[in-house]
Amino acid sequence: MKQTNFHTHTSRCHHAFGNDEEFVRTAIQNGFEVLGFSDHACWKYDSDFVAHMRMKLDEFDDYKDSVLYLKDRYKKQIEIRFGLEAEYFPKYMDWLLDFCIENEIDYLIFGNHYYGTDEDHFYLGGAKGKYIKGYFDTCVEGMKTGMYAYLAHPELILRSTGGVITPEIEEGFHRICKTSQDYNVPLEFNVLGMQHNLRMGYEEYPHSRFWQIAGQYDVKAIIGMDAHEVGDLNKKWYDSALEKLSEFDVEIIDDIPSINYKKIKENKIKV
Ligand SMILES: [Zn+2]
Numbered sequence: 001m002k003q004t005n006f007h008t009h010t011s012r013c014h015h016a017f018g019n020d021e022e023f024v025r026t027a028i029q030n031g032f033e034v035l036g037f038s039d040h041a042c043w044k045y046d047s048d049f050v051a052h053m054r055m056k057l058d059e060f061d062d063y064k065d066s067v068l069y070l071k072d073r074y075k076k077q078i079e080i081r082f083g084l085e086a087e088y089f090p091k092y093m094d095w096l097l098d099f100c101i102e103n104e105i106d107y108l109i110f111g112n113h114y115y116g117t118d119e120d121h122f123y124l125g126g127a128k129g130k131y132i133k134g135y136f137d138t139c140v141e142g143m144k145t146g147m148y149a150y151l152a153h154p155e156l157i158l159r160s161t162g163g164v165i166t167p168e169i170e171e172g173f174h175r176i177c178k179t180s181q182d183y184n185v186p187l188e189f190n191v192l193g194m195q196h197n198l199r200m201g202y203e204e205y206p207h208s209r210f211w212q213i214a215g216q217y218d219v220k221a222i223i224g225m226d227a228h229e230v231g232d233l234n235k236k237w238y239d240s241a242l243e244k245l246s247e248f249d250v251e252i253i254d255d256i257p258s259i260n261y262k263k264i265k266e267n268k269i270k271v
Pocket residue numbers: 009013015040228
């Protein structure tokens with residue numbers, strides 16, 4: 001098993017810290033063979049909305065330049081990939097697809113943080129009422145687009161809930177796992193969440209019940225550090241995550257394919 005991580009943020013999202021090169025050096029020191037940057041994606045909004053948890057559109061060029069520079073500079077020591085973590089915002093997906101093509105993005109990971117678009121302010125972490133179904137519906141629809149290399153923190157709906165799994169949530173977990181199996185979209189075991197669980201003494205995400213359900217399907221699992229500071233790239237956390245994830249009946253993978261966004265666009269046009 002190669003030690004890899006495709007879930008890394010940078011200070012551009014306004015809630016992560018450290019400079020990009022420190023992330024790379026720390027990854028090398030901690031034994032990572034591949035480091036994927038996947039900062040919270042910018043979007044081109046129809047409104048004048050300004051999001052405070054992601055890079056702005058005009059910050060993207062600096063992000064791209066920095067990642068590609070580090071990729072080249074450290075190529076003998078570590079393989080660096082150029083990605084983004086993005087939501088599924090139906091009205092902006094055509095824009096996002098073009099953006100990925102234009103900028104030769106290696107991959108997106110799917111962080112389903114908001115319902116609709118974040119201009120509507122429906123945060124899905126620990127969402128209640130009709131947004132529980134909304135969370136699962138958008139997870140499934142997003143996974144079917146083929147644009148995401150994997151689904152990050154699939155149990156985000158449990159955030160700040162104490163980890164209580166209602167029958168509705170249990171059913172939603174089955175829907176996610178079935179879609180993961182049918183559309184071959186791996187599921188992430190989120191290490192930042194695992195750190196939080198250990199501090200709190202109970203499970204929110206990742207959640208054992210979710211991974212037991214995942215074990216009933218033919219799904220692939222991947223470890224994602226979700227690093228928001230260099231300390232999150234600690235080998236100790238990676239090893240405990242691997243140990244925990246190995247308790248479940250899922251296939252653990254250590255790599256993701258680059259996604260061919262041009263091809264996705266061509267297929268869309270044909271339909
Ligand atoms: Zn974040």
